[in-house]
Amino acid sequence: MKLKKIADLKLIPTAPFDFDKTFHKPDHFTSGDNYWEPGVRHQTFILNGKKLGVVFKNVGTLEKPCINELIHCNTKLSHEFILSFNEEVKYRYNLNFDLEPFYKKFGAHKLLGPAIKRMYGMRPGQPSSLYEYLIIGVVLQNTPVGRSIQMFKVLLEKYGTPLEFSSKRLWCFWEPGRLKGVSVDELRALKVGYRAKFIKKIDDYFSKGKINEEDLRGVNKETQKEELLKLYGVGPATVWYIMFDVFHRWDTFDHISPWEQKIYSKLFFDKDPENPVSTEKLLRFISGFAPHRHLAIHYFWEDLWWKHKNGKVGWLQGLIRA
DNA sequence: CATCAGGGCCCTG
DNA sequence: CAGGGCCCTGAT
Numbered sequence: 001m002k003l004k005k006i007a008d009l010k011l012i013p014t015a016p017f018d019f020d021k022t023f024h025k026p027d028h029f030t031s032g033d034n035y036w037e038p039g040v041r042h043q044t045f046i047l048n049g050k051k052l053g054v055v056f057k058n059v060g061t062l063e064k065p066c067i068n069e070l071i072h073c074n075t076k077l078s079h080e081f082i083l084s085f086n087e088e089v090k091y092r093y094n095l096n097f098d099l100e101p102f103y104k105k106f107g108a109h110k111l112l113g114p115a116i117k118r119m120y121g122m123r124p125g126q127p128s129s130l131y132e133y134l135i136i137g138v139v140l141q142n143t144p145v146g147r148s149i150q151m152f153k154v155l156l157e158k159y160g161t162p163l164e165f166s167s168k169r170l171w172c173f174w175e176p177g178r179l180k181g182v183s184v185d186e187l188r189a190l191k192v193g194y195r196a197k198f199i200k201k202i203d204d205y206f207s208k209g210k211i212n213e214e215d216l217r218g219v220n221k222e223t224q225k226e227e228l229l230k231l232y233g234v235g236p237a238t239v240w241y242i243m244f245d246v247f248h249r250w251d252t253f254d255h256i257s258p259w260e261q262k263i264y265s266k267l268f269f270d271k272d273p274e275n276p277v278s279t280e281k282l283l284r285f286i287s288g289f290a291p292h293r294h295l296a297i298h299y300f301w302e303d304l305w306w307k308h309k310n311g312k313v314g315w316l317q318g319l320i321r322a
Numbered sequence: 323c324a325t326c327a328g329g330g331c332c333c334t335g
Numbered sequence: 336c337a338g339g340g341c342c343c344t345g346a347t
Contacts, residue, residue, distance in 0.1 A: 029329095141330045147344065148329080193342025198331085235331045259329045320329085325347085334339085 003053045003072035003165040007082055010059075010066055013095040017065035018121030019058035022093060026305040028126065029149050030136060032156050032171045043127050044163055044172040047085055050077065051172045053165030054089075062121050067095075072165035093125035094248070102292045111268065112289070112296055115303040124298055126245050130213040131176045131206050133246050134231065137238040138198045145320060154190045155199075177207030198233025205231060213246075221249055244294045253286055253293035262319055267300060273319055 023041040035042040039058040044051070053072040060066030069089070071082065090096055099121075106112045128136060139151040159174040159182075179187070179200060187196035205211055211231070216224055224247050228239045236255045243249040256264065262273035264282050271277050289296035308316050 138330095142328060142341085143330090144328050144344080150344095188342080191343060194331090194340090195342075233331065237330055241329095257329060327346095328344090330341105332340090335337095 001051065001074055001161055001163050003051075003074050003163055005070055005165075006073045006077050007069075007071040009069045009071070009082075009086070011056075011069050011086065011089070011095060012060075013065040013067065014098060015065055016062045016099065016121035017060070017095075017123070018062060018119070019056075019060075019065070019067070021119055021122035021302065021306070022125045023056060025126070025302060026309040027301065029140075029145055030128075030152060031149060032153050033160075033173065034127070035168055035170060042166060042168050042170060044170050045085070045088075045127065046173050046175055047088060048081070049175065050075070050081065051161055051163055052085070053163045053168075053170065053172075055166050070166065072163075092127055094123045097123040099123065102295055105292070106289065106296060112299060115299045119299050119303050119306070122299070122302060124244065124248070124250075124295065128173075128246070130211075130216070130242070130246050131202070132173050133242055134202050134234065134238070135199060137241055138195050138202070138233055139192065140241075141195065141233075141238070151190070151192045151195070155192070158190060176203060179203035180207055195233070201232040202234075217247060221247070221252055224249075244298070250295040251291045251293045253297065254283070256282055259319060263304070263316070266315060267304065273315065 020036075020038055024036040033044045041056045043054050043056070045054060046052070050073055055068075055070040055072075057068040057070075058066075059068045069086075071077070071085070077085075103116060107116055109116075126133075135155065136152065139148050139155070143151075156171045156173065159178050160171045161174070162169055163172050180203070182200070184196045184200050187199055190196075192199065211227060216227060219227075221243065224243065225239055228234050228242060229236075237257045240255040240257075243252045256279040261276045261279055261282060264286075265271040265276035266273050268282070268285055269277050286293055286297065304313060304316065307313050
């Protein structure tokens with residue numbers, strides 16, 4: 001599907017703002033739906049049935065941030081639609097985030113301070129809706145990353161739509177309900193294994209209106225967790241990702257998965273990943289970052305992955321199994 | 323060749 | 336609450 005440029009806009013994030021560290025997270029595995037190079041992010045979106053190809057360009061500085069946003073579509077878009085899309089972009093990438101209280105409290109912290117310095121101006125951010133994130137969460141489960149990438153790619157290319165815009169060809173996610181006529185066996189044939197049932201049920205749950213992202217954003221964190229755990233195939237690890245990335249619970253941190261346990265052990269206690277510190281002890285340590293627990297971990301984590309991307313973290317390689 | 327664990331979760335006892 | 340089973344793959 002070929003798209004044409006519909007809108008050329010400016011977005012002004014709060015300062016300080018680091019474009020690349022916000023729009024590119026080296027540990028996020030999704031591919032095929034986005035393209036990043038320094039200063040530019042291409043990203044597909046689907047919102048209210050409109051398939052969009054969006055280019056974000058950095059045209060500002062750390063202290064005077066400005067983003068040029070080019071929206072491409074194959075139909076006209078109303079003014080109201082563009083406004084609501086922009087609200088969604090601001091939400092998903094936290095463009096109005098106030099980093100000041102966090103920096104003030106932890107800028108001089110022995111371990112976190114240096115990470116904050118290196119990642120100065122980064123905020124949490126990711127492009128997916130709750131439905132999309134759940135599908136991503138499911139393909140992440142119990143498998144090496146390489147296979148997650150493979151499963152995601154196959155799903156996207158089977159049920160998504162390729163969009164051509166700004167001389168790129170990127171896949172756009174499908175909408176909830178798309179899998180209504182698709183059988184579990186058909187999904188299994190895509191080699192997603194036992195996750196086929198999870199994916200099918202999640203799609204079904206959404207298309208029946210049993211869960212609504214907008215409503216869930218407005219309720220307390222206990223209810224959010226409860227509602228997520230009702231979904232077949234969603235457990236504590238998947239909920240942990242979603243509470244932060246989708247519901248922006250910056251302080252919620254009550255679960256550590258085994259592979260993360262190894263990494264935190266090395267990072268915080270310089271312990272051999274094969275002989276890791278107990279999760280209880282790690283959680284106690286992390287609670288020292290209240291009221292910004294997960295945000296603090298995000299800073300450590302992304303700092304580590306950016307270093308790794310630049311080839312400076314040997315011990316991490318063995319733990320990733322890409 | 324066989325075996326095993328990997329960025330979990332469900333179900334059973 | 337502990338532990339087995341689950342899809343598939345690549346490493347050993």
